[in-house]
Amino acid sequence: MNSNFKNSNLNLYLEVKTVPLLQFSVPPLPYYIVSGLAVVPTGSKHPARRNIGVFDLLVVMKGALYVGEEDRQYEVREGHSLILRPDAYHYSSFACTEETHYYWLHFHTQGEWQPIDEHMSDPAYQRDFAVEAPTFLPAYSITPFMIRVPQYTPLLQPDKFYNILQELTLMNQNFHLPGARLRQQALFQEVIQQLSDTLTTDAPSPKVACAERAAAYLRAHYQEEVTAKALGEHLNFHPVYIARCMQKVFGSSPAAYLLKYRIARAKLLLLQTDLSITRISEEVGFNHPAYFTSSFVKQEGLSPRQFRQRFA
Incomplete structure (x- = not known):
């Protein structure tokens, strides 16, 4: 074509x-x-x-x-x-x-x-499709x-x-x-x-947009070593501002968000593959299997092996 x-x-x-x-x-x-x-x-x-x-x-x-x-x-x-x-x-x-x-x-x-x-651009949209609310609920x-x-x-x-x-x-x-x-x-x-x-809410604020862009970058690069400097250069914002935006929108810093995302990806691999714990830790961006296990236990309350066995 x-x-x-x-x-x-x-x-x-x-x-x-x-x-x-x-x-x-x-x-x-x-x-x-x-x-x-x-x-x-x-x-x-x-x-x-x-x-x-x-x-x-x-x-x-x-x-x-x-x-x-x-x-x-x-x-x-x-x-x-x-x-x-x-x-x-x-x-x-x-x-x-x-x-x-x-x-x-x-x-x-x-x-x-x-x-x-x-x-959607019609000013009468909301009026034409508004549902008349009752004066009180029976x-x-x-x-x-x-x-x-x-x-x-x-x-x-x-x-x-x-x-x-x-x-x-x-x-x-x-x-x-x-x-x-x-x-x-x-x-x-x-x-x-x-x-x-999405039908009634205005476009996201600059802080929300910044947090979403940062989250998207972290998701795309979770298998790599991600630094605050690299994140700041990609978004063209100071790392401190990015951290404040993510804390406000997601309730966590970029580092904490990345850790949670890596653990979430690891959970999928534990349930859907037969890869070893060490291999999974590498696949989701951890340099050391021991740190992966300790981080997993801290977030999930059980080890990666126990998590896999629970649903075996």
């Missing part, structure tokens, strides 16, 4: 004038089914499917997916999400141009739902309300979104334990809340 033609087509995704929305009647709340993390090599495509019967949420962490649904096409880039409908035909419009990492999540609802198209009857989420949107705080999806996916390993499935449903409602917030 001619590259100029391809690029001109990809640019169309960014010029869409309307934002497709999904409206859910509550109660009941939409509910989580299952999720996972996928790595798609360059040249691969998202599978084509029709009427799968569940909503399919795609959240890209690295690279981009090129997905169409009926007559709409989307470029789902890093930090963006797309919800595919259960009653529609969706397909790959282009192959991935780079290795792409994304979370997928299936959910559904027993209640009524419908797609809505609206111009004591003995249910007051239904609507939840609206965008099918395609940039995430306000991508890293927090990734963390929720990672926890949801990790909990699939122990869904048989008491309270695990309830915890998953609670986490999923936070996913819905964050998606809904």
Whole structure:
């Protein structure tokens, strides 16, 4: 395919004038089914499917997916999400141009739902779709309300979104334990809340943007030795300012955030591979296996070996 033609087509995704929305009647709340993390090599495509019967949420962490649904096409880039409908035909419009990492999540609802198209730039948007709130909540009857989420949107705080999806996916390993499935449903409602917030919340503040950029850099380089100087040079901010931003947004310094992320990646390797503890420590950026083990114990309350055996 001619590259100029391809690029001109990809640019169309960014010029869409309307934002497709999904409206859910509550109660009941939409509910989580299952999720996972996928790595798609360059040249691969998202599978084509029709009427799968569940909503399919795609959240890209690295690279981009090129997905169409009926007559709409989307470029789902890093930090963006797309919800595919259960009653529609969706397909790959282009192959991935780079290795792409994304979370997928299936959910559904027993209640009524419908797609809505609206111009987000229309000042009348909020007024036209405002749900009239009751003057007071009746004591003995249910007051239904609507939840609206965008099918395609940039995430306000991508890293927090990734963390929720990672926890949801990790909990699939122990869904048989008491309270695990309830915890998953609670986490999923936070996913819905964050998606809904993108319709009404202003763009993130400079401090939030700085913290998100720093987090993205740390996630991309977690296997390497990361210094405060290198982080500052990449973001073009003083390391002290970056640390303050991350503390405010994530409640941890860059070093603490990096450590938590490395441990989270190690947990996935412990559950999904047969690699040795020493090899896993190297894979996630630790220079010394002993330090990896002590850090893991401090964060998780048990050793890497015990963690693996717990779910064996």
